[in-house]
Amino acid sequence: MEQLQTLRGMVDLLPEATARWQWLEATARNHFRRACVSEIRTPLLEATELFARGIGEGTDVVGKEMYSFSDRGDRFCTLRPEGTASVVRAAIQHGLLSQGPQKLWYSGAMFRYERPQGGRQRQFHQIGLECLGFSDPRSDVEAIAIAWDLLDALGLGQLQLELNSLGSREDRQAYRSALVGWLEQRQDQLDPDSQQRLSTNPLRILDSKNPQTQELLQEAPNLEQALSEDSRNRYEQVKSGLSALGIPFVCNPRLVRGLDYYGHTAFEITSDALGAQATVCGGGRYDGLVEQLGGPATGCIGWAMGLERLMLLLGEGIGLSNTPNAVVVSQGKTAEALAVQVARRLRKMNQSVELDLSGSGFGKQLKRAGKSGARWAVLIGEEEAERGVLQLKDLQNGESQALNLETLEKDWPSS
Numbered sequence: 001m002e003q004l005q006t007l008r009g010m011v012d013l014l015p016e017a018t019a020r021w022q023w024l025e026a027t028a029r030n031h032f033r034r035a036c037v038s039e040i041r042t043p044l045l046e047a048t049e050l051f052a053r054g055i056g057e058g059t060d061v062v063g064k065e066m067y068s069f070s071d072r073g074d075r076f077c078t079l080r081p082e083g084t085a086s087v088v089r090a091a092i093q094h095g096l097l098s099q100g101p102q103k104l105w106y107s108g109a110m111f112r113y114e115r116p117q118g119g120r121q122r123q124f125h126q127i128g129l130e131c132l133g134f135s136d137p138r139s140d141v142e143a144i145a146i147a148w149d150l151l152d153a154l155g156l157g158q159l160q161l162e163l164n165s166l167g168s169r170e171d172r173q174a175y176r177s178a179l180v181g182w183l184e185q186r187q188d189q190l191d192p193d194s195q196q197r198l199s200t201n202p203l204r205i206l207d208s209k210n211p212q213t214q215e216l217l218q219e220a221p222n223l224e225q226a227l228s229e230d231s232r233n234r235y236e237q238v239k240s241g242l243s244a245l246g247i248p249f250v251c252n253p254r255l256v257r258g259l260d261y262y263g264h265t266a267f268e269i270t271s272d273a274l275g276a277q278a279t280v281c282g283g284g285r286y287d288g289l290v291e292q293l294g295g296p297a298t299g300c301i302g303w304a305m306g307l308e309r310l311m312l313l314l315g316e317g318i319g320l321s322n323t324p325n326a327v328v329v330s331q332g333k334t335a336e337a338l339a340v341q342v343a344r345r346l347r348k349m350n351q352s353v354e355l356d357l358s359g360s361g362f363g364k365q366l367k368r369a370g371k372s373g374a375r376w377a378v379l380i381g382e383e384e385a386e387r388g389v390l391q392l393k394d395l396q397n398g399e400s401q402a403l404n405l406e407t408l409e410k411d412w413p414s415s
């Protein structure tokens with residue numbers, strides 16, 4: 001029979017990898033706890049309209065990457081391609097914003113129908129931060145610092161922070177028409193993707209990966225010069241805030257995020273070690289989104305990191321340990337029954353305990369226990385089981401001692 005396989009772009013995480021993932025997630029969770037950011041969990045499946053309205057029809061994500069279908073009740077549904085729109089929907093739906101500003105984080109699977117390659121999958125995972133109800137430039141600095149410090153806590157060096165300001169809506173409108181006017185005269189020199197974006201999402205052309213288009217753009221009207229004085233001041237405050245924290249950055253006036261609702265600060269954190277899929281973290285301000293989804297005008301900044309790309313950067317040997325503290329080995333009917341109980345009691349004491357269920361001889365079981373890396377082997381033989389004792393063997397120095405079953409919890413070594 002033909003073997004069934006994962007769908008293209010979908011990836012299994014096997015036990016060796018999950019240990020690393022758990023460490024990564026635990027590090028992030030701790031990091032957010034210290035920054036007083038609360039976790040939010042939203043459904044994987046949302047109304048398609050949320051993303052059409054929240055991300056924008058002109059984007060690649062909505063235009064060609066979404067997993068959308070109608071369910072059995074003829075509702076148009078989409079597997080979430082990103083987290084921000086859902087978090088904002090939830091905040092509006094549950095009135096969180098009337099309780100004051102919210103700093104929220106999420107982690108989970110996202111779905112985009114893209115061409116799979118290294119660091120790019122169809123189901124992938126993001127950790128994200130969303131700060132809702134913050135307009136001060138200091139919130140931009142804090143959000144970026146939280147990302148930067150998380151990457152530092154993960155031991156990732158050699159990262160580059162690229163920064164830009166997309167200005168206010170008015171700045172962008174003025175710049176957009178200048179850019180479109182300029183590009184229309186050179187339309188034949190643009191790559192096909194960029195030609196299409198000219199009518200759908202012209203600012204994204206700045207971000208084109210096509211070398212010829214990039215060459216052409218050298219001479220194009222400059223976004224930085226299109227910024228109003230207020231926008232420019234705001235940008236300066238973000239830059240000096242980052243400098244005061246010692247967070248290095250480079251300004252990249254071509255950096256525009258793919259999503260429509262970004263304005264003012266936009267940033268990306270990239271790594272040279274990742275090849276073509278270099279961006280580990282992308283984010284920025286999205287002051288227009290809450291209103292666009294039916295809520296009150298609300299200043300917001302956020303970012304998202306791709307966990308698969310973080311995994312590619314993590315050093316070897318990092319991960320939560322799967323090594324047991326103790327292995328329980330037993331032989332004989334009474335002993336085997338007792339072994340199950342002993343393992344359970346030790347686990348209640350917060351020990352990680354492997355119970356050998358193989359039924360093989362003592363020697364073999366002990367050998368495996370030695371290989372497991374465990375500190376202790378608990379040996380239960382038939383005759384001992386009947387007397388209510390067990391042997392505790394220190395696998396580091398080979399010494400054994402007898403423990404009385406009745407006082408197991410009390411007598412269990414503290415280290």
Ligand code: ATP
Nearest residue numbers: 114119120121124258279280281282304305306309
């Ligand atoms: P890219 O330019 O790499 O497609 P993007 O601008 O589409 O990124 P965002 O929507 O800002 O990315 O998502 C934030 C982060 O999520 C990215 O920086 C990346 O680390 C990760 N990411 C995005 N799409 C994928 C994917 N298909 N597979 C794995 N990671 C992804």
Ligand code: MG
Nearest residue numbers: 060112114258
């Ligand atoms: Mg993308």
